[in-house]
Amino acid sequence: MTDYQLIEPSPLRKLQMSRTSSLYDVYLGYLRKYPRKDAVLQTKDHILSQFPTSIDEQIVCMEFFYMNDFFEELSVITASPYINKEAGHLYQVILSQMGRDKKKNYLDELKDLHFTHPSLRCLHLFTLVYSYQDLKVFTALDKYLDECDQALQQVDEPLMYYYLNQRYQELLFYHYWKTNNSILASRYAYKMINTEVSPRRKSRMHHDLALCQLFNGYDSSMESLLKSMEIAEKHGHLRFLQTVKNRSLPFISAFHQETEGISTTDPVEQAHLALARGDYKKTQEILHSLPSLTPFQESYLGLAKGNREMLKHSYHRFIHEQGDYFFAQLPLAYLERI
Structure with a gap:
């Protein structure tokens, strides 16, 4: 059409x-x-x-x-x-x-x-x-x-x-x-x-769709994310592209433990990548240096420590603090890895 x-x-x-x-x-x-x-x-x-x-x-x-x-x-x-x-x-x-x-x-x-x-x-x-x-x-x-x-x-x-x-x-x-x-x-x-629709909106929708498909498998999520990055690069949305590379790409890669060749300047996602690679000490060092933890960060720390109560607490925070029933699945997924 x-x-x-x-x-x-x-x-x-x-x-x-x-x-x-x-x-x-x-x-x-x-x-x-x-x-x-x-x-x-x-x-x-x-x-x-x-x-x-x-x-x-x-x-x-x-x-x-x-x-x-x-x-x-x-x-x-x-x-x-x-x-x-x-x-x-x-x-x-x-x-x-x-x-x-x-x-x-x-x-x-x-x-x-x-x-x-x-x-x-x-x-x-x-x-x-x-x-x-x-x-x-x-x-x-x-x-x-x-x-x-x-x-x-x-x-x-x-x-x-x-x-x-x-x-x-x-x-x-x-x-x-x-x-x-x-x-x-x-x-x-x-x-x-x-x-x-404008390239900016299309790129962001592909990005959010990638996150929406997080629990449907690595390939499904990455397909949408790569499309988002392709559109952003083509149309010169470099600030957004850099954010995706430093946050969303390592986030999806770390969750699915597909971290080969993935790096980031974002300390939280550095902790997440270390977690995926089994370097729990590094994960804890980075996260303990933060003044406070988001539900995401509490999830990472809970898995690094093998602390089931911390993961359950993170789950409730996602729901009650952020109203986010989708990402509330993250600590539940990590509970299954302990």
Whole structure:
């Protein structure tokens, strides 16, 4: 399927669309003429050359910027006095949630916001769930699932629906992953990967899918991780690539005890690699030097010491501190190795 066909709604969905934005027509036209990368850049230039004044057009333009990783441009636009205040503020919150400083959570503020515009209402619900996930409350989608689904069905513009549906697949992936339903999680990951999505998002989804497949075997996990690294390298996402090489690659390799040729500058994963190689003394030396231990690190130390109580404690910490039922399996797997 070609890129332009991916963003076109199905015949049934098309009947439910009350309008198409001018941006949809412009972007669809570029996708028919150019490769995706060029079409995205052409569309970005089009938006910046004549930014719309109507709220409907502004929303879909901001979502286009967000989903195609034009975050600097989006940040400037949201601060413009010509932007609808409600829409601009919601995207400012979304950009803040992406930032490295996760100390501020917008959950209480978001709960007080209300939107009548179909696209903003749907986006608002998704942003609420993002805030819960930042707090490691991965079961929050259960509370909003029906509401999110109904709100998505009310979105009446094809490009906005396409992007919001991508976001929904992503939310469902993280929900099912962290609540330990890796089969369903993988299904939603592949749905997103097979859409017209930015290289950054595709690389990260392959990465998270690799972790989601951790307990399905080394080959399954590594296949997705190598794909993530390939995309990141091809598109110059070097910081992310370095993080994967220093953390995720040794993590997966150490868990499966496939450590030949694997090294890292990350001390925690150095301890994990030492654990996989049977050097329990080195593992303990590194981890005892840390001021405090995460549930992951407590799992490594518990196995290095052969301490079953420490592993059981780590299991409960994963669930009660992080709401992570998936990685709570890690100390249980290590219990079987003692």
